[in-house]
Amino acid sequence: MDQTNKPDLRIVLAILLIGVAMILISVPSVAQTSEPSPVRPPSPIVIENAYVRATGLKTHHAMVYMTITNNTGENDALTGASSSMAERVELHAIMASRGLRRMHEVDEIPLPEGAPVELSPGKYHIMLIGLKAPLEAGAEVPMELRFTKAPPLNVVVKVVEFGAFRKGGDQPTGNLSLDKVLP
Numbered sequence: 001m002d003q004t005n006k007p008d009l010r011i012v013l014a015i016l017l018i019g020v021a022m023i024l025i026s027v028p029s030v031a032q033t034s035e036p037s038p039v040r041p042p043s044p045i046v047i048e049n050a051y052v053r054a055t056g057l058k059t060h061h062a063m064v065y066m067t068i069t070n071n072t073g074e075n076d077a078l079t080g081a082s083s084s085m086a087e088r089v090e091l092h093a094i095m096a097s098r099g100l101r102r103m104h105e106v107d108e109i110p111l112p113e114g115a116p117v118e119l120s121p122g123k124y125h126i127m128l129i130g131l132k133a134p135l136e137a138g139a140e141v142p143m144e145l146r147f148t149k150a151p152p153l154n155v156v157v158k159v160v161e162f163g164a165f166r167k168g169g170d171q172p173t174g175n176l177s178l179d180k181v182l183p
């Protein structure tokens, strides 16, 4: 029994080692330097429920929502993002003033250690500006998130039906002014 299994196990191990070696070689050297270790640790920044609503033909911007949990052991901040699907990506907050909700760009979104930060309608969001194509439900938007301290993180944002989260009451109501940030 063992004799027939052993060669197979060795081949599997060899393939795994080659795979790990290839991954290590392909890691871009421009990435923030960290001590070389044979296995990359999972990112200490955890992204959950990343979504964006589907857009129509005439919409050229979209808001990305997600929950970010910082498990790095120290306070950090989301400082920027980019996506191949949009010409520009900004970090936005929504502020209410005199009954109007207005979004404005922020330099960073604070990520206190250990506390989940919710980017959700009415709060923070990541704004895709200049969409290169309409976002269709079921599609995925690749994004890179950048932080003050943690290394950049690639995430996949799911495109959901426009009304998908409406009934939950998290759709911003009232007057949301887009023209404040969009020329």
Ligand SMILES: [Cu+2]
Binding pocket: 063, 092, 103, 104, 125, 126, 127
């Ligand atoms: Cu916005």
